[in-house]
Amino acid sequence: MSNVVPSINDVEVGQELPPHTIHIDRASLVRYTGASLDRNRLHWDERFARSVGLPDVIAHGMFTMGTAINVVSDWVGDAGRVLEYGARFTKPVVVPYEGGADVEATGVVTAVDTQARRATVELRVTCGSDKVLGRAIAIVALD
Amino acid sequence: MVVNAGFAGRSYPPTAPYSVGREKIREFAEAVGADDVVHFDREQARARGYRDVIAPPTFAVLIAQQCEGQFIVDPESGIDFGRLVHGEQRFVHHRPITAGDEIVGVLTIDSVKAAGGNSMITTRSELSTIEGEPVCTATSTVVIRAGE
Numbered sequence: 001m002s003n004v005v006p007s008i009n010d011v012e013v014g015q016e017l018p019p020h021t022i023h024i025d026r027a028s029l030v031r032y033t034g035a036s037l038d039r040n041r042l043h044w045d046e047r048f049a050r051s052v053g054l055p056d057v058i059a060h061g062m063f064t065m066g067t068a069i070n071v072v073s074d075w076v077g078d079a080g081r082v083l084e085y086g087a088r089f090t091k092p093v094v095v096p097y098e099g100g101a102d103v104e105a106t107g108v109v110t111a112v113d114t115q116a117r118r119a120t121v122e123l124r125v126t127c128g129s130d131k132v133l134g135r136a137i138a139i140v141a142l143d
Numbered sequence: 144m145v146v147n148a149g150f151a152g153r154s155y156p157p158t159a160p161y162s163v164g165r166e167k168i169r170e171f172a173e174a175v176g177a178d179d180v181v182h183f184d185r186e187q188a189r190a191r192g193y194r195d196v197i198a199p200p201t202f203a204v205l206i207a208q209q210c211e212g213q214f215i216v217d218p219e220s221g222i223d224f225g226r227l228v229h230g231e232q233r234f235v236h237h238r239p240i241t242a243g244d245e246i247v248g249v250l251t252i253d254s255v256k257a258a259g260g261n262s263m264i265t266t267r268s269e270l271s272t273i274e275g276e277p278v279c280t281a282t283s284t285v286v287i288r289a290g291e
Binding site: 003022028031032034035036037038052061062063065066067069070073074078079080082083084085086087088089135138 | 167170171173174175176177178179180181182187191193197199200201204205208209225228229230231232233234235236239282
């Protein structure tokens with residue numbers, strides 16, 4: 001991966017970032033469970049998930065949030081340039097055993113501060129027709 | 144049992160230090176598909192001005208959730224963990240979390256609100272190094288769903 005941080009002068013409001021498709025299967029959730037130490041059964045035990053009224057196991061909200069920000073990190077060329085990042089968990093991502101789930105993440109620049117060399121990016125993160133993250137906003141430091 | 148609204152404004156003592164390891168950063172980065180070499184290669188991280196490999200932007204949740212755990216398991220908080228849903232998460236990074244950091248967290252309960260039988264709790268974990276350098280402010284809102 002290249003490490004070319006965009007110049008603030010080359011970035012404008014409305015600019016679209018290259019989108020990502022994130023394929024999520026049970027193995028993804030097991031990996032994230034181990035890495036994050038978030039071992040809630042909702043994310044790996046379908047019998048348990050159904051017992052609390054969910055259709056199947058669901059992805060960790062933080063897994064979706066953590067993978068979606070790659071759209072921004074890749075664009076800015078250095079993950080350390082992500083200064084702020086927040087999101088609401090609006091809908092769960094249901095991950096069936098067969099086929100898993102596909103999450104689409106896109107980003108658009110919504111503000112540019114040339115003085116501070118910072119840009120604000122709003123992410124749109126969907127699974128099928130569901131918007132799974134709301135108010136997903138990142139602020140990045142540019143050159 | 145309802146969530147104890149008297150907890151709003153309460154702070155907890157600093158947590159025991161969390162040692163940020165290079166291999167934990169690698170494991171977390173792989174799990175979220177973050178392929179920036181800055182998470183894996185110390186020389187490349189140094190070339191960009193970092194002391195060592197740095198963590199992906201949401202790695203802080205790992206430390207912040209250990210910090211929040213103090214409140215969730217506090218018997219006086221009235222929280223039923225089985226009814227807890229993560230509603231919102233935000234990170235303000237003062238600088239990237241870097242391998243070799245020893246991080247402590249100070250938890251503050253910013254607000255406890257009732258909404259239609261549910262409780263909404265917003266907590267703030269101020270993460271800093273044991274030397275006192277601010278690293279990240281992690282704000283989390285959880286919803287405790289009403290019982291049947």
